[in-house]
Amino acid sequence: MICIPITARSTEDTISEMSLASKCADIIELRIDYIPELQDAERCIEESLKSKTKPVIVTNRPEREGGKFNGSEQDRLRLLQKAIDLGADYVDVEYDSIKQIVRRKNSKVIISYHNFKETPQNLSKIYSDICQHKPDIVKIVTYANDITDNIRIFELLNTANVPTISFCMGELGHISRILTRKFGGLLTFASLERGKESAPGQLTVDELSKIYHFKNINKETKLYGIIGNPVSHSMSPVIHNASFMEKGLNNVYVPLKVSNIGTFIKEYRKIDFQGFSVTIPHKESVLPFLDNIEHTAKEIGAINTIVRQDGKLTGYNTDCMAAITGLECGLGKNGDTLNNKKISIIGAGGAARAIAFGLKEKGCDITIYNRTIERAEKLSNDVKCRFGRFEEINKLDSDILINTTPIGMFPKTDETPVPEKVLKEGMLVFDAVYNPIETKLLQDARERGCHTVNGLTMFINQAAEQFRLWTNIDPPVELMNDVVMKMLSRLKP
Numbered sequence: 001m002i003c004i005p006i007t008a009r010s011t012e013d014t015i016s017e018m019s020l021a022s023k024c025a026d027i028i029e030l031r032i033d034y035i036p037e038l039q040d041a042e043r044c045i046e047e048s049l050k051s052k053t054k055p056v057i058v059t060n061r062p063e064r065e066g067g068k069f070n071g072s073e074q075d076r077l078r079l080l081q082k083a084i085d086l087g088a089d090y091v092d093v094e095y096d097s098i099k100q101i102v103r104r105k106n107s108k109v110i111i112s113y114h115n116f117k118e119t120p121q122n123l124s125k126i127y128s129d130i131c132q133h134k135p136d137i138v139k140i141v142t143y144a145n146d147i148t149d150n151i152r153i154f155e156l157l158n159t160a161n162v163p164t165i166s167f168c169m170g171e172l173g174h175i176s177r178i179l180t181r182k183f184g185g186l187l188t189f190a191s192l193e194r195g196k197e198s199a200p201g202q203l204t205v206d207e208l209s210k211i212y213h214f215k216n217i218n219k220e221t222k223l224y225g226i227i228g229n230p231v232s233h234s235m236s237p238v239i240h241n242a243s244f245m246e247k248g249l250n251n252v253y254v255p256l257k258v259s260n261i262g263t264f265i266k267e268y269r270k271i272d273f274q275g276f277s278v279t280i281p282h283k284e285s286v287l288p289f290l291d292n293i294e295h296t297a298k299e300i301g302a303i304n305t306i307v308r309q310d311g312k313l314t315g316y317n318t319d320c321m322a323a324i325t326g327l328e329c330g331l332g333k334n335g336d337t338l339n340n341k342k343i344s345i346i347g348a349g350g351a352a353r354a355i356a357f358g359l360k361e362k363g364c365d366i367t368i369y370n371r372t373i374e375r376a377e378k379l380s381n382d383v384k385c386r387f388g389r390f391e392e393i394n395k396l397d398s399d400i401l402i403n404t405t406p407i408g409m410f411p412k413t414d415e416t417p418v419p420e421k422v423l424k425e426g427m428l429v430f431d432a433v434y435n436p437i438e439t440k441l442l443q444d445a446r447e448r449g450c451h452t453v454n455g456l457t458m459f460i461n462q463a464a465e466q467f468r469l470w471t472n473i474d475p476p477v478e479l480m481n482d483v484v485m486k487m488l489s490r491l492k493p
């Protein structure tokens with residue numbers, strides 16, 4: 001179930017927001033503590049309960065538990081008691097106040113515990129203490145300081161024997177809000193729109209429904225996610241969730257902001273994630289924590305995909321194949337192949353590494369140019385190819401030019417890594433940057449009669465290959481492409 005909290009400051013606004021929220025929520029939470037005046041709060045309870053069309057939880061959270069109510073404890077509890085006496089469907093009473101409330105048959109009591117600082121180690125003790133007061137529903141909400149804090153919430157939900165609401169607040173707690181149904185949680189909270197959140201890390205009802213298909217998640221749902229730091233702007237959750245939906249798979253894909261990769265892998269082996277995407281900065285550092293690494297990925301020394309099979313984690317690199325397929329398609333238009341092509345790669349980071357190893361296998365003659373010369377030298381030693389100084393780009397002469405630096409990426413879209421004069425008619429130019437899709441480099445190249453391949457091709461190819469590795473099903477490539485195009489068009493200024 002999805003519960004939308006109403007955080008309006010007057011009775012009239014509360015009623016109008018309740019009516020809007022009732023269209024998409026299963027339950028409404030009336031946050032009485034957001035109403036500044038006591039008398040207004042009292043009237044708001046009466047009027048809102050009269051006009052409700054969905055079940056209502058009445059909450060009057062004190063400041064000490066992260067709420068807005070700053071009056072006396074006596075007044076706070078009087079409002080909660082009034083909600084009970086008027087037969088509110090549910091009333092949320094803080095654990096330390098429950099003894100002062102008179103319960104009635106028509107109103108169920110949620111006994112709650114909130115911790116805005118951390119997810120304490122003694123969650124099961126807190127749970128059993130709350131249960132001694134015979135709650136209709138237990139609510140335990142904590143703050144995630146690390147992505148692994150969510151695991152303790154999932155374990156708590158798995159062992160709960162009373163209907164329970166439990167999740168972590170904060171950005172690092174997002175996944176516990178999304179995945180709560182998988183572990184048996186009763187409901188999640190979502191804001192009506194951005195800016196109307198009642199707690200840190202609350203997603204909007206649109207995000208929960210349209211990206212994560214929250215109501216389809218159940219105990220059988222298979223879990224996938226992207227490991228990175230940062231990950232909040234990754235397009236992968238939108239692409240993979242839309243693709244799972246398109247293929248009718250009961251899967252969900254979530255962002256996983258990871259700081260310590262070793263601890264993350266150890267802890268997340270406990271729950272049944274079936275696969276991960278891996279992005280900056282963990283593509284290389286994750287390797288020692290996996291059980292197997294596929295041959296090409298081992299040679300490259302970096303992975304971007306993990307598949308879990310029979311409890312074992314295997315790492316793959318789909319960036320390499322994604323770029324090579326893109327380049328082969330670009331050449332294929334002229335019936336040409338990569339073998340023996342003279343190639344210049346600008347940049348010596350993760351993308352350059354994956355591409356250079358793939359091209360070496362295809363028999364290409366590669367030169368790597370990088371701002372930090374030592375990095376170019378190191379990659380050229382590993383791949384066994386040439387390297388050059390960044391300034392030498394001005395003189396480069398090759399069949400294929402590949403940019404793997406972020407130069408030209410949004411918002412600095414008027415920048416390009418090479419002067420126009422190096423772009424010769426008939427050359428193939430590939431830019432790994434995909435935002436914008438048509439970079440300045442690609443525009444210049446097209447104007448000078450070069451063939452071009454954009455970074456979106458590589459991006460979609462690597463996601464499609466991940467999808468295939470996880471599901472053994474042909475990926476919906478066209479849909480993936482449409483989803484990314486739509487997202488990129490929204491990012492434009």
Ligand code: NAP
Binds near residue numbers: 348375406455458462
């Ligand atoms: P990375 O490992 O951080 O490497 C970045 C590379 O760019 C390094 O060689 C760095 O040189 C160079 N660089 C950065 N800023 C520069 C500047 N202002 N001038 C000159 N060189 C500069 O990153 P990555 O993972 O390889 O990604 C690089 C780019 O490729 C990003 O734009 C990313 O979005 C894109 N990419 C696209 C795809 C796709 O699917 N299309 C996949 C992966 C990456 P130094 O060594 O001197 O720092």
